[in-house]
Amino acid sequence: MDILALDLGTSSVRGLVLDADAVPRPGALARRKVHLVTGDDGSGVLDGPRYLACLAECLDELAAAGHLRDVELVATSAQWHSMLPLGHDGTPLGPVLTWMDTRPEPVAGAAGPTDPDAFHHRTGAWWHRCYWTMRLPWVREHCGSPVARFAGLVEYALGELLDEAPMSVSMASGTGLLDLRLLEWDAEACELAGVRPEELPPLAPQRWRGRLRAEHTQRWPQLADARWAAPVGDGAASNVGSGCVDPSRAALTVGTSAAVRLVQALPAGAPLPPLPEELWRYRVDHEHVVTGAAYSSGGNLFAWAARELRLPSGAELEAALARTGRHLTLRANPRLGGDRPPGLAPAGSGELRGLSFGTTAVDILAVLMTELCRLMADDLALLEQGAGEPAEVVLGGGAMAASPWWRGAFVDALAPRPVRHQRNPEIGATGAALVALGRIAEAAGVSGIGRTDDRDTPNTVALRPPR
Incomplete structure (x- = not known):
């Protein structure tokens, strides 16, 4: 089949x-x-x-x-x-x-x-x-x-x-x-x-x-x-495809937009657990819920900067990002597309502060990406309050696959949590398939997850027994 x-x-x-x-x-x-x-x-x-x-x-x-x-x-x-x-x-x-x-x-x-x-x-x-x-x-x-x-x-x-x-x-x-x-x-x-x-x-x-x-x-x-x-909502499917199907492991996904989410088992009719006022909660299926926060900026931020700032690409861009460091004096608001709920900032709320004649296009990209890392780390802390313990984090999505530097920036922002990377670029489709098969629990053993700096992890989603 x-x-x-x-x-x-x-x-x-x-x-x-x-x-x-x-x-x-x-x-x-x-x-x-x-x-x-x-x-x-x-x-x-x-x-x-x-x-x-x-x-x-x-x-x-x-x-x-x-x-x-x-x-x-x-x-x-x-x-x-x-x-x-x-x-x-x-x-x-x-x-x-x-x-x-x-x-x-x-x-x-x-x-x-x-x-x-x-x-x-x-x-x-x-x-x-x-x-x-x-x-x-x-x-x-x-x-x-x-x-x-x-x-x-x-x-x-x-x-x-x-x-x-x-x-x-x-x-x-x-x-x-x-x-x-x-x-x-x-x-x-x-x-x-x-x-x-x-x-x-x-x-x-x-x-x-x-x-x-x-x-x-x-x-x-x-x-x-x-x-x-x-059908399965894209965020829920991405969690399953990332192997993040219980509160011990959070998915941090950056595709066109970005989100941080935790899945937990909760069958229909069961009392709903407390929900922090800053976070949303949706359904994966009749037996599971997913809780998290989402952002209008993600890979679209990277694409906008690459297009409008005429950045280099590939290894040349990664090398330039590495030279900037991750402790820039610039400050930025990455909400170019406005807020996702519950925020109300409209589209066009992005900001840059601290520009000088020495500021480069790569510096601007770096600070926008770094500030998104910080926003997501703050919301992960809220998620962990409900889960009861710090979570292992799995990075996923096309933007994460495209930039080792950005993966490293997330490792810094999320420290001291263990951070890993799911190289499978089709986590949404894979997750939807696993939900359709009724194999959500088994997704905890999905392969393809490796070190954030590993470029050679096999791109496969074969299942291993659950942890």
Whole structure:
């Protein structure tokens, strides 16, 4: 049996084929870049139909190369918080709002939760522009057409491909509308959002499986009998793919954005543990939750600096970073894209202080990267308070793979914690596959994790027995 793992990200959509042990098949990867449209007004949107076309192109490429012929299970990692309005026939009435969009604000006369602390504990979220509680009323006001229902990007895409596409509890938890204990739409959150349950996707039951629509089996006959698992939020999937599936090990992931997270077992119906007011909590699946903090800056910070500051690349850049040291007199605010919840800083909040005629472009990159390390280290300390002991940290994500210097900066910021590096660049897709297989606990033994300065650790995710 093979597994097709889809990763529906902000900057790209990817499809890769793994074997029954979630080990990638050599060469079985298709990727398409997607165009995220951002503006000075705080917009951050994607074109839904074009995104779906990119996903279809990935499936076409894998099918043409024969990689789909033994696929029996399809797993999906998808970006949390995305949202788009749909008409009665399922046609998008506007673009996809991504997590980067900071425009939504309360409509006139709107009030927040009656008890914000209880609301945060129950939903793991806040009344904030990132969540559907604030996004849906704002979109209705600006849409220009009556909205029949709302969906996330993954529900829209899979809704076009499958017989049905309910929303997984993992994706629903990222909307801010889900009661994390009862695993049902929260009445107060829906009232804040001005939405009725029938305007939201139905929630997928545990161990739900979907199937490709009959009209699509002609295009992808290899997937005619494959079962599709409920999607997993990208952050949760990244933790599982990094081997961070209990409170002894935290995942610090830097892709387009960045996050630090801890997973713990918590079955549906069990009382929710205390949640620090600065942290969010979502669902991995019906049996696990993930708690953490996220940042609008990550690999996009690196990409912006490389483009606008005309930096060198590769070994030349690494050598230049090493010469700067990590104790610069510069100070910076890396929030170029604004705050993720619960922060309210808008896009355009980045700052540099202490510039001199001796400041170089590499110095600017170094201080931006270092300040993000410090922010994440501070939030990890909050996570550890709930876990009861300092955690081992596993660095992961494409930006971590690209820069040994940045990995070293994280080691300094996170000291004295042990810090390791997961070299597998597809941790989201791998994690989604392991969730779909019901092998979350076994992910603690995932391989590919090595020293932060090790360039030669095998890029594999074969499973070892759990620690």
